[in-house]
Amino acid sequence: MKLVKHLAAVAGAVLLAxxxxxxxxxxxxxxxxxxxxFSNFGEAWKAAIEAYQKIHGKSAGGQExxxxxxxLTGPNPSEAKALAQELVIKDKVQYLGGVxxxxxxxxxxxxxxxxxxxxxxxxxxxxxxxEKSKYLVRTSYTLPQITVPIARFALExxxxxxxxxxxxxxxxxxxxxxxxxxxxxxxxxxxEKVRVPLKTTDFxxxxxxxxxxxxxxxxxxxxxxxxxxxxxxAYKDNxxxxxxxxxxxxxxxxxxxxPAIGDAALRLESGMxxxxxxxxxxxxxxxxxxxxxxxxxVANATALEGYDGIAAIYRMVEATKGQRDPEAAMAAMRGYAxxxxxxxxxxxxxxxxxxxxxxxxxxxxxxxxxxxQKEFKTYEQQPDYGRADAK
Amino acid sequence: xxxxxxxxxxxxxxxxxxFMITVxxxxxxxxxHVVNMAHGAFAMLGGFAAVTLMHRAGWCFEFAVPAAVLFxxxxxxxxxxYLISRVYRRPELDQALLTIGVAFVAIALVNLWxxxxxxxxxxxxxxxxxxxxxxxxxxxxxxxxxxxxFLVSAALWVFIERSRFGIRLRAAVDNAGIAxxxxxxxxxxxxSAFAIGAGLAALGGIAGAELLPMEANYPVKYLVLFLxxxxxxxxxxxxxxxxxxxxxxxxxxxxxxxxxxxxxxxFYLTMLVVLAxxxxxxxxxxxxx
Numbered sequence: 001m002k003l004v005k006h007l008a009a010v011a012g013a014v015l016l017a018x019x020x021x022x023x024x025x026x027x028x029x030x031x032x033x034x035x036x037x038f039s040n041f042g043e044a045w046k047a048a049i050e051a052y053q054k055i056h057g058k059s060a061g062g063q064e065x066x067x068x069x070x071x072l073t074g075p076n077p078s079e080a081k082a083l084a085q086e087l088v089i090k091d092k093v094q095y096l097g098g099v100x101x102x103x104x105x106x107x108x109x110x111x112x113x114x115x116x117x118x119x120x121x122x123x124x125x126x127x128x129x130x131e132k133s134k135y136l137v138r139t140s141y142t143l144p145q146i147t148v149p150i151a152r153f154a155l156e157x158x159x160x161x162x163x164x165x166x167x168x169x170x171x172x173x174x175x176x177x178x179x180x181x182x183x184x185x186x187x188x189x190x191x192e193k194v195r196v197p198l199k200t201t202d203f204x205x206x207x208x209x210x211x212x213x214x215x216x217x218x219x220x221x222x223x224x225x226x227x228x229x230x231x232x233x234a235y236k237d238n239x240x241x242x243x244x245x246x247x248x249x250x251x252x253x254x255x256x257x258x259p260a261i262g263d264a265a266l267r268l269e270s271g272m273x274x275x276x277x278x279x280x281x282x283x284x285x286x287x288x289x290x291x292x293x294x295x296x297x298v299a300n301a302t303a304l305e306g307y308d309g310i311a312a313i314y315r316m317v318e319a320t321k322g323q324r325d326p327e328a329a330m331a332a333m334r335g336y337a338x339x340x341x342x343x344x345x346x347x348x349x350x351x352x353x354x355x356x357x358x359x360x361x362x363x364x365x366x367x368x369x370x371x372x373q374k375e376f377k378t379y380e381q382q383p384d385y386g387r388a389d390a391k
Numbered sequence: 392x393x394x395x396x397x398x399x400x401x402x403x404x405x406x407x408x409x410f411m412i413t414v415x416x417x418x419x420x421x422x423x424h425v426v427n428m429a430h431g432a433f434a435m436l437g438g439f440a441a442v443t444l445m446h447r448a449g450w451c452f453e454f455a456v457p458a459a460v461l462f463x464x465x466x467x468x469x470x471x472x473y474l475i476s477r478v479y480r481r482p483e484l485d486q487a488l489l490t491i492g493v494a495f496v497a498i499a500l501v502n503l504w505x506x507x508x509x510x511x512x513x514x515x516x517x518x519x520x521x522x523x524x525x526x527x528x529x530x531x532x533x534x535x536x537x538x539x540x541f542l543v544s545a546a547l548w549v550f551i552e553r554s555r556f557g558i559r560l561r562a563a564v565d566n567a568g569i570a571x572x573x574x575x576x577x578x579x580x581x582x583s584a585f586a587i588g589a590g591l592a593a594l595g596g597i598a599g600a601e602l603l604p605m606e607a608n609y610p611v612k613y614l615v616l617f618l619x620x621x622x623x624x625x626x627x628x629x630x631x632x633x634x635x636x637x638x639x640x641x642x643x644x645x646x647x648x649x650x651x652x653x654x655x656x657x658f659y660l661t662m663l664v665v666l667a668x669x670x671x672x673x674x675x676x677x678x679x680x
Contacts, residue, residue, distance in 0.1 A: 035502070036502075036507075037507055037606075037607065037608045038507065039502065039506070039507045040506065040507040040508055043506065043507075168655075194651055195651070195652070196651070196654075197654055197655030198655070199655060200647075200654070200655070201602045201603050201613075201616075202401065202405050202602045202643075202644065202647070204401050204530070204533070205397075205398075205401055205644050205647035205648045205651075206647055206651065208397055208401070208527075208648065209647075209648060209651065225508070225509050225604075225606065226509050226603075226604040226606060229509065229511060229604055230601070230602065230604065233601060234530075236520070236521075237519075237520065237521055237530030237532065237533075237601075238521065238528070238529075238530065239521040239528045242521070242528070256508055257508065257509070260508075260509060260510055260511040260604075261511065262511065262513065296506075
């Protein structure tokens with residue numbers, strides 16, 4: 001009798017252990033800057049992921065999801081690769097997500113290709129990233145994707161001559177190329193292409209030069225934060241508005257920077273995939289949840305990237321019921337369409353890049369006097385124009 | 392002619408900001424022989440103090456700025472006394488390691504306090520927007536910066552050339568040992584010179600926040616810029632730092648107007664040429680090493 005009791009106890013323990021094994025959570029590694037000068041990405045993504053979990057819970061397809069965050073402070077390919085390897089081999093993650101910088105995405109691609117880890121690129125916006133592995137899917141944007149619509153908008157506004165002014169680095173050149181190509185194809189004239197050195201702090205001379213060239217508009221691309229701030233300020237202080245030169249941009253004057261830029265931003269017309277003020281039920285749910293989990297977080301494009309990135313990972317876990325099946329997970333992403341806070345989006349089955357609306361916005365004051373990006377025109381379902389075969 | 396005037400006004404405004412921020416660095420180098428890599432942190436401290444006073448405490452610009460400058464000068468005193476004074480007679484490497492460490496601590500503190508975003512210092516209406524000078528419109532802020540820069544330079548010059556403090560300061564720069572022997576309290580002198588330098592950095596940081604916006608990474612981001620001005624001017628000379636700031640500011644601005652493609656290297660090219668001809672800087676002394 002005693003033996004039977006013992007056996008029963010052992011069997012019970014084994015059963016319990018088996019249960020625990022079945023309930024082993026799906027591990028997801030998130031690589032992002034959580035410290036250093038780019039920590040705004042990591043912080044915003046983390047808050048947005050928490051907001052997503054507040055709405056959708058911590059499990060998908062009946063499986064709990066465990067997130068492992070890893071800090072990668074800046075563009076550092078060897079460190080990126082080491083982190084990805086550690087997550088795959090030691091932590092045994094099923095999925096990877098995050099990645100702000102293109103060089104880091106390039107470094108991670110061979111790792112995920114070899115280990116067959118479906119990976120969601122939250123940001124890294126160079127078109128060619130996705131060609132590096134068939135396990136990559138991107139839910140952010142590319143520069144041509146948001147630049148082509150603003151160039152078309154300029155043409156529709158009867159703007160015939162433009163000076164382009166971009167920061168002299170990869171993304172700046174991508175934006176310049178996309179704008180010039182579209183604008184010239186539509187019969188517009190590029191008066192001059194100004195490339196501003198990356199370390200520039202005083203933009204007045206460049207804007208005076210633009211003013212002297214007297215185009216109908218200036219198209220700018222600058223990294224967020226201090227450079228965008230300084231350019232928009234310099235546009236105002238050197239009175240290009242008074243000279244009748246309009247200001248076109250894309251991601252400058254992010255909601256997080258808007259309070260610092262202040263009224264100088266009121267003249268900017270920009271093309272972008274998301275605005276915090278986007279009017280939809282999905283966006284309201286996102287903004288409310290974000291506010292609830294992180295009162296200081298700002299609903300901007302960066303936060304949205306985290307929200308949609310984790311949404312894609314949830315989709316894959318759901319489709320595979322938490323089992324390790326990279327092919328099925330990727331198949332579930334190809335062509336997947338959903339309602340994001342930014343509007344209706346879809347993953348292009350070919351390129352695995354997101355197809356989305358691009359909105360033309362103006363900076364305005366809302367009822368409470370707060371500066372917001374107000375969408376007033378939509379270019380629907382824009383593909384990544386940076387791909388060679390894109391039309 | 393219009394182009395020339397544009398270059399001069401934009402260039403000198405930029406130069407005045409560089410001068411105000413770096414003059415303290417130059418004094419510290421000449422007087423205490425300390426390479427203070429953390430100097431930019433004082434400009435940042437001043438900037439964030441002004442932002443905090445204006446946005447959180449609701450002070451107006453006119454009061455917040457002097458308060459922030461004073462605060463920074465006072466805050467620099469314990470840092471000089473308890474940290475930096477320890478490495479005055481140590482090798483340069485020790486000095487660089489300690490001061491860059493102070494800069495990193497400052498960066499981390501700001502990151503913790505305000506996050507990685509940047510802050511702007513909101514200007515009052517009489518300082519913002521364009522003003523028409525006839526041949527072209529200029530930002531009011533630029534003209535105010537030029538005026539402030541010249542006032543500060545003149546005041547500093549009179550102070551160092553004419554006041555008792557200035558005489559002692561120059562004596563200590565020339566020979567600290569003898570100065571001490573004749574009864575000059577060099578410890579007090581070092582502290583006050585350091586505080587004045589920190590206060591001026593704060594003023595320059597606030598005045599220059601339109602060009603060099605306040606962010607956590609500020610002390611390291613613009614460090615090379617500040618060191619370049621001191622290197623070109625020669626350590627410890629007020630006049631040298633002033634001229635170096637003007638030279639670099641105007642050359643940099645001229646390149647942006649005339650040859651934007653090489654604008655990024657013109658600044659460093661100028662530094663290279665000056666240092667090739669005069670390794671001790673424009674007004675540096677030969678024996679300084």
